[in-house]
Amino acid sequence: MTTTAASPTVRDRVSATAHSLIDVRQKGYLRDAPKDVAALARLRRGAGRSAGDVPDLWDLIDTGRLHQTVEGQQPLSEGALGRAEEAVHASLTLWALHQQSRGGSMHRPTERTRPTGLGASVRRLMPAGEIDEPVRKRLVRAGTAPDLATLAQRLRDLVVLLRGADIPLDYGLLAGQLYTWQWPGGPATVRREWGRSFHTRPPAAGQDAPLADTTSLPDTDKDAS
Numbered sequence: 001m002t003t004t005a006a007s008p009t010v011r012d013r014v015s016a017t018a019h020s021l022i023d024v025r026q027k028g029y030l031r032d033a034p035k036d037v038a039a040l041a042r043l044r045r046g047a048g049r050s051a052g053d054v055p056d057l058w059d060l061i062d063t064g065r066l067h068q069t070v071e072g073q074q075p076l077s078e079g080a081l082g083r084a085e086e087a088v089h090a091s092l093t094l095w096a097l098h099q100q101s102r103g104g105s106m107h108r109p110t111e112r113t114r115p116t117g118l119g120a121s122v123r124r125l126m127p128a129g130e131i132d133e134p135v136r137k138r139l140v141r142a143g144t145a146p147d148l149a150t151l152a153q154r155l156r157d158l159v160v161l162l163r164g165a166d167i168p169l170d171y172g173l174l175a176g177q178l179y180t181w182q183w184p185g186g187p188a189t190v191r192r193e194w195g196r197s198f199h200t201r202p203p204a205a206g207q208d209a210p211l212a213d214t215t216s217l218p219d220t221d222k223d224a225s
Helices: 008-028 034-045 078-099 118-123 133-143 148-164 170-181 188-197
Strands: none
Touching: 008 034, 008 078, 008 148, 008 170, 078 118, 078 148, 078 170, 118 148, 118 170, 118 188, 133 148, 133 188, 148 170, 170 188
């Protein structure tokens, strides 16, 4: 039977793979390890481009664990594997662009009190209690991308803004979202996640987390194109 939707289990594997690969590189880069500094420079060249366009990076983005058979799970189909590899590639190359010349960790897993999903990180670019329309429209424009290649290019523009403001992003979470994006119905699912992330506030000290605003990013925006 042909799979027509993203598997949550595979998405988790994609997220974990991206996190593991970035975590190792990030630690080395922050230690100023020459091999990781050089790797970062190479990875940056792939930001906003598909994996097939930059074969020079294949030795830096080891997706071998995605090819492994996990006990109790079916091996990934060719379609799922291709989508997973593209998602990991996009995540790593965008992180490399984000990390460039930054002294702190630009990949940071999201936490209850410190959310770093794409929506939450973009919201931090805005003044407290205000909506910066040009920035919001950049997020909407990413959300309305017609394909992964265009999405990666539009995310690249957001990453440049986040880098300039020293705002981190959860690139493991992003990789999983980019995997989901490529399946039927996936873009709408991811837009909802970005919308919830954008509207969710971290709790104050000693308080429970607030209920997330379930407002999603709109499917279209007259100024998005």
